[in-house]
């Protein structure tokens with residue numbers, strides 16, 4: 320049996336609610352056109368994520384409560400979701416394209432025998448079908464994908480593609496779903512180490528100073544760090560610099576790294592390859608510095624300085640308070 | 641230990657472009673290579689084999705031309721290869737691909753571990769690994785950044801989530817998809833390259849696998865691509881700052897707030 324609902328998977332790790340899930344609730348409401356928006360929240364008894372999720376105004380919240388979710392494996396989460404989605408299949412089911420979302424969604428897809436489009440950059444309804452817009456070939460090519468006959472129409476959506484907005488009006492109904500947590504005998508999460516500082520992740524930083532191959536020098540790194548400290552921001556890099564000893568994959572911006580939502584981004588010595596620029600399209604003000612006046616990065620920028628990175632950083636550090 | 645590694649042949653993505661006039665994918669003359677992440681999976685398999693003994697079998701679903709990647713993988717040191725190839729598999733999306741590969745793993749038989757790359761660089765989905773795991777009803781670790789043998793039939797793999805690092809213990813058989821950070825794939829050696837031509841590549845069609853014809857190829861694929869096009873770029877209005885850095889910065893700071 321199918322229903323006319325859009326379900327959003329709300330990812331919780333520890334007590335943190337994945338922001339992408341909240342972004343998806345806002346998006347689902349915007350495209351719903353009469354469909355009911357339902358947030359599906361697997362959680363432990365101590366989290367009560369529904370209090371926060373409610374602020375974003377879904378029509379209904381379905382909680383799946385079990386303390387095993389604190390250390391659940393992909394198999395266990397997919398099994399729990401299957402129990403609540405199989406009999407009364409939603410029209411569409413949206414996941415964040417986080418590591419967890421990208422791991423659970425395809426297992427659930429195989430259980431449900433339906434279609435899934437990964438890492439979407441847009442979704443909308445056309446003629447009753449969910450059009451799933453997905454980049455391929457390292458973001459050089461876009462595809463529209465549909466799933467005409469089977470339900471739910473499943474997608475994972477890249478973090479920070481949409482903005483979360485707290486909802487107005489409309490009451491949210493909260494329902495506790497019936498399901499049984501089945502422990503998987505052959506896999507077990509034996510340790511979970513929180514990543515310290517995850518609150519200051521690049522994705523969420525308000526100010527980002529980004530260094531590229533053209534800015535790689537001890538001096539520029541020092542200047543960029545000083546500037547980031549002064550502005551209360553973070554330093555990020557383009558991919559080539561993740562091979563250097565000072566940086567790692569965690570610092571990478573772009574398709575294989577962070578998607579920024581910064582209010583101010585300063586690009587230093589970055590050419591502007593598409594794999595980089597997809598990660599910056601939601602930054603609000605973009606300033607770029609490059610010695611090449613034709614560098615593609617300038618097409619994405621609000622302010623362009625054609626010149627040397629070190630000169631610009633020195634001048635900026637002097638004038639910023 | 642019998643380890644299967646799923647590999648896909650992909651075009652070198654840097655050179656794939658959309659023709660802005662016809663909206664066709666320009667991929668003629670582009671050479672196929674092993675999906676880069678799959679080399680990390682092969683390397684991981686070779687290391688586990690060197691530690692525990694056994695064999696490494698490469699598995700790919702695709703056209704005949706995929707044999708060149710299978711040879712390359714054997715030149716890295718894999719023992720043999722299976723190519724699942726037939727027109728009946730054409731038009732497969734991730735679900736049909738995952739189903740077919742799972743059936744091939746069953747036909748290979750007695751497999752302890754199936755390894756995949758984290759994603760293919762042409763499709764960028766990363767779905768095939770978990771789908772195969774589900775069809776085989778075995779546990780998984782995705783995006784693994786370390787993989788270590790804990791006992792004869794258990795593996796501990798580490799994966800990094802957004803706010804935590806997990807150590808996951810798997811009892812074999814299992815599926816693992818690997819990140820680039822896991823290892824540095826070894827190079828093909830001249831001796832291995834020569835030997836790779838003596839190693840067998842078995843080709844299977846739908847007739848060789850015990851499968852449900854409605855679950856393969858186009859028929860088994862719930863999704864279809866309706867449109868392929870170049871990403872549209874929003875052209876911003878860009879203010880060019882003056883050449884003198886001091887002036888440039890003061891103009892910038894004036895306009896920023």
Ligand SMILES: Cc1cc2nc3c(=O)[nH]c(=O)nc-3n(C[C@H](O)[C@H](O)[C@H](O)COP(=O)(O)OP(=O)(O)OC[C@H]3O[C@@H](n4cnc5c(N)ncnc54)[C@H](O)[C@@H]3O)c2cc1C
Pocket residue numbers: 456457530531532533534556557558559571572573574575576587588589590591592593594595608609610611614626627628629653654761
């Ligand atoms: C599948 C795939 C995924 C990828 N994922 C990512 C990703 O997630 N993130 C990413 O960043 N890249 C990614 N890439 C790589 C991407 O294609 C580019 O190669 C990379 O972004 C280039 O980095 P860059 O701009 O720092 O270096 P370059 O392209 O080398 O540019 C350096 C720039 O610095 C300028 N410059 C040099 N000296 C100075 C100076 N003194 N002052 C000012 N300017 C100077 C130059 O004019 C040039 O424009 C990916 C590629 C592929 C194929």
Ligand SMILES: Nc1ncnc2c1ncn2[C@@H]1O[C@H](COP(=O)(O)O)[C@@H](O)[C@H]1O
Pocket residue numbers: 645646647648675677678681699700701702734737741755756757758759760761763764765766767768769
């Ligand atoms: N046709 C195929 N044959 C064998 N393995 C594949 C195939 N397609 C994908 N894979 C494997 O699945 C992984 C993820 O691919 P994808 O889901 O397409 O991003 C790849 O890194 C490969 O290891």
